[in-house]
Amino acid sequence: MTQEEFKAFSYEIINWGNIPISSKNCGVGCIFCKVHRDPILKRFPKLPEITMEDLFEGFKFINDSHNFVRLGAGVMVAAHTDPYLHPLIYDFIKTASDYFPQKKITTVSTGSYISEDKIDYLLSIPNFGIDLSLVTMQEQRETIVPRPTRERLETLLREGPIRKISLMFTGDLDALKRDLDMLIGLNWHIKAREILVRRVEYTKFSPDRLNEISYKSIDGYESCVTYLKANYPFVKFTVPYLSDVFLDGEENEYLTQGKERLKTLKEKFKAESQQHFNVICPESSYIYFKEELREFRNTDVYLVKNELYGGSVTIAGLLNHEDIINQYNPTATNAMTVLPYEMYDHEAKEITGRHISELETFYNSKIWKA
Numbered sequence: 001m002t003q004e005e006f007k008a009f010s011y012e013i014i015n016w017g018n019i020p021i022s023s024k025n026c027g028v029g030c031i032f033c034k035v036h037r038d039p040i041l042k043r044f045p046k047l048p049e050i051t052m053e054d055l056f057e058g059f060k061f062i063n064d065s066h067n068f069v070r071l072g073a074g075v076m077v078a079a080h081t082d083p084y085l086h087p088l089i090y091d092f093i094k095t096a097s098d099y100f101p102q103k104k105i106t107t108v109s110t111g112s113y114i115s116e117d118k119i120d121y122l123l124s125i126p127n128f129g130i131d132l133s134l135v136t137m138q139e140q141r142e143t144i145v146p147r148p149t150r151e152r153l154e155t156l157l158r159e160g161p162i163r164k165i166s167l168m169f170t171g172d173l174d175a176l177k178r179d180l181d182m183l184i185g186l187n188w189h190i191k192a193r194e195i196l197v198r199r200v201e202y203t204k205f206s207p208d209r210l211n212e213i214s215y216k217s218i219d220g221y222e223s224c225v226t227y228l229k230a231n232y233p234f235v236k237f238t239v240p241y242l243s244d245v246f247l248d249g250e251e252n253e254y255l256t257q258g259k260e261r262l263k264t265l266k267e268k269f270k271a272e273s274q275q276h277f278n279v280i281c282p283e284s285s286y287i288y289f290k291e292e293l294r295e296f297r298n299t300d301v302y303l304v305k306n307e308l309y310g311g312s313v314t315i316a317g318l319l320n321h322e323d324i325i326n327q328y329n330p331t332a333t334n335a336m337t338v339l340p341y342e343m344y345d346h347e348a349k350e351i352t353g354r355h356i357s358e359l360e361t362f363y364n365s366k367i368w369k370a
Contacts, residue, residue, distance in 0.1 A: 001047065001054060008044040009054070012077035013061040015345045018070045019096075020078035021086045022049040028082065028112050029146040030135070031213075032168075035080045037205040040308075043353055047078045055092055059099055068104040069096050070131075084113035090121060097125045106131050106163055111156045112149045122161045129163025129193070132156070136168060137182060138175040144168070144213070157186055164194045169224050171200075171216025176224065180232055189234050197228060197237045204310035211311075218312060222246075241314055242288035258285065262292050265338070265370055269296045276335040278365075280304055280328060283314035285340075300335075302328050308352070316340035321354045325362060341369040 001009060012020050023046035026033070035041060050058070062069055071092055072083030083089050084107070096105045108131040122128060134153070135144055156162070165188060167179050176197065183195060200217035202210055222245045228235050239246040242258050269277055279301045281289050290301040304327045306313040308320050319340065330337075337359065348356040348369075360367050 001050070002045075005045050005047055006057075008077045009047060009050070009058065010061050011044070011345070012074040013058050014063070016070075016075045017063060017066045017068060018072070018074045018077075019055065019058045019062075020047055020050075020074035020081075021055075021071055021083060021089070021092065022081050023047045023078040024049065024081050024085050026073075026080060026082040026085070026110075026112075027147070028110050030110070031144055031146075031207060031210045032200065034203070034205070037203075037207075038079075039205075040351055041076065041079055044077045046080075049086055049088075052088065052091065052095065055095060056099075059096075062100070062103075066103070068106060069100050070106050070108065071096060072107045072109065082109050082113050083107045084109055084115070090118055093122070093128055094125060097127050101127060103127065104129065104163070108133060110135075110145065111153050111160075112147065114152070114156060114160070116152065116155050119156070119159050119161070123159075125161075129161050130156075131164040131166070132160075132162050133166050134179075135166075136170060136175060136179055138172070138178055140170050140172070140175065140213075143209070144170070157183075157188070162188065162192055164196065165192055166196045166198060168198050168200050169217050169221060170213050171220050173220065173224055173227060180235065189232075195235050197224070197235055199238055199240055199312075201240075201313065202311040203313055206311060214312065239284075240312070241284045258288065261340075261370065262289065265289075265293065266296070268368075268370075269293070269299050273298055276300075276332045277338050277368075278302060278328075278330045278332060278335045279338040279370075280319070280324060280340075282306065282316045282319055282340070284316065300330070300332060302330070304328055315342075317342040318351055319343045320350050320352050321358055322352070324359065328363075330363065330365075335365060337363060337365045337367045338370050339367055344369060 009020060012018050073079050073081045093105060105128045110133050169176050199221045200214040202214035225237050225246060228237060277299045279299060281301060281303060283305055286303040293299050293301055304319060304324050306318055307323050309318060343350050344356060356367060
């Protein structure tokens with residue numbers, strides 16, 4: 001790798017725990033794939049197929065506190081690929097397993113390129129499991145995943161070392177029920193660590209054929225979640241925004257994280273009652289946080305919508321300086337600005353590469369990454 005490529009390679013590992021192994025195009029053609037339309041990904045160079053020596057170099061950047069090592073496509077770097085396109089992927093998995101015997105080794109894949117004759121080999125690796133992006137096995141599969149390889153997936157679902165299975169709610173609850181009943185019939189509600197249902201999201205860069213499915217998914221998602229909680233309590237689901245319909249239930253990780261964040265904020269606001277705080281929230285948390293923090297007279301809560309991506313994007317990790325500068329106009333002077341720490345990488349840069357000091361200078365304000 002060149003110096004620029006290695007910097008991107010290590011960046012992905014440090015920030016997300018992913019070891020990106022190649023930028024080779026997956027070619028499956030999922031309509032929700034962002035890699036050809038997301039302009040932010042152009043910040044980083046494409047990577048060649050890494051070598052075993054590169055893999056060992058990557059191990060040096062794995063965070064000791066993480067309980068997993070993920071091989072394959074990255075979040076920001078080499079987001080184009082399926083790990084099983086790399087000719088050394090099976091060797092990489094075994095090497096990572098031996099090097100990190102106490103961590104979970106995983107790959108995120110559609111399953112399209114996993115060799116059936118390698119399933120027994122993968123099963124022999126005790127701390128390995130596949131995060132399978134199944135999407136759906138119902139009628140809409142060919143619309144969403146143009147190259148579906150159904151037979152290979154059926155074999156993988158019967159025999160493979162699957163750790164997690166992700167489904168997408170396309171707006172058709174009956175189709176989702178059939179997918180879940182199929183997985184139950186194969187005992188994946190017992191064998192898999194997690195079955196996750198996702199809402200289909202869209203951005204201003206998405207194609208029209210995705211938008212049509214996404215609109216239906218979003219319109220019916222609250223009803224879908226209500227049904228899942230009543231009939232499939234073992235199924236987890238993504239939470240697009242903090243709301244009662246999503247948050248009731250002690251096992252919900254988003255509720256736990258939201259409460260922990262609020263506890264941290266409230267303790268500081270109470271301890272520093274003479275300091276004014278301006279809390280910037282994305283759409284996912286704004287209403288919930290505004291209500292929870294209304295008791296604090298030294299606090300204002302501001303909404304910043306994501307105009308960079310638009311569409312249904314609501315999460316904190318995609319907040320960016322341009323949207324903040326365009327929308328956040330504080331009234332209190334000498335206030336401390338509170339931002340979600342998910343906005344920034346290990347270099348204190350947001351998703352477009354702009355440093356936190358830019359906001360400190362622009363607003364003449366101290367910033368607390370909460």
